[in-house]
Amino acid sequence: MTTTPHPSLPSLHRTVLGWYQANARELPWREPDAGPWAVMVSEFMLQQTPVKRVLPVWHAWMERWPTPGALAAEAPGEAVRAWGRLGYPRRALRLHAAATAITEEHGGVVPSDHAALLALPGVGEYTAAAVASFAFRQRHAVLDTNVRRVFARLVEGQEYPPNATTAAERRTAAGLLPEQPETAAAWAVAVMELGALVCTARSPECGRCPVAAECAWRLAGSPPHEGPPRRGQSYAGTDRQVRGLLLAVLREAEGPVTQRQLDAVWGEPVQRARALDGLVADGLVEPVQPGVYRLPS
């Protein structure tokens, strides 16, 4: 005879959804009146950047550019400037490009179709699913780093998920997804929130976890991660640091900037030149004339 070794799927859903109702953060892009554009802007900003740092920039951005058309009407350099110190400024350029595509190809309306979202610049598998789920209440597996970690522990008994998203992870996520679209959308954000607030990377608070009793990792004694350590991201002395320093000069200047101003931020000329070339190649910086640069117009 087969018994049911685990609580039913609907029970798991109810548990996590109930936890979310009681514990979710109030975030402006989750408000009922936050439209798809508000959600999309938040998703771009939240790619690799913590909520706390995103909040002020998101507010300023939405006030200045309440629609994709408003952003598309301005120079991409203004988006880079308004991006401030969120990091990975190519995201600002891609968000501007996405706004332009929405304006030109979708009549200024953020598309609800997953494939159409995926075709936008800067929108990958995660962001397409997130916008379709959070803004349009569709049924999609939303696999971000939080969700992947929760499932790795809860289902696989592993402390951390693999480096890259695997087919097995997609199957797991799809298998746990509630049937009803509205419930699936609620589930997606709830699991993500659980990963962000309780089932965290470093010191998970299993005592506060609503599904601790069913967690495969916990039941296995919380074994530490096996396999190769995930490569840390070095920063000091890299091109990325130099690019950041150079772009900060451009952002904070009113208009064009001279070569001398840029030279002042980094002593080593070869790396400095390589970093500046990279910024130009990425479209983040625009040469005006020899020795003069500005944000893209």
Add this chain to the structure above:
DNA sequence: AAGTCGTGGCA
């Protein structure tokens, strides 16, 4: 498909 791409907070 492994590397690249910012920035800052926190243990």
Add this chain to the structure above:
DNA sequence: TTGCCAAGACT
């Protein structure tokens, strides 16, 4: 202090 890591996308 130093290393880890935070709602990834792109090549």
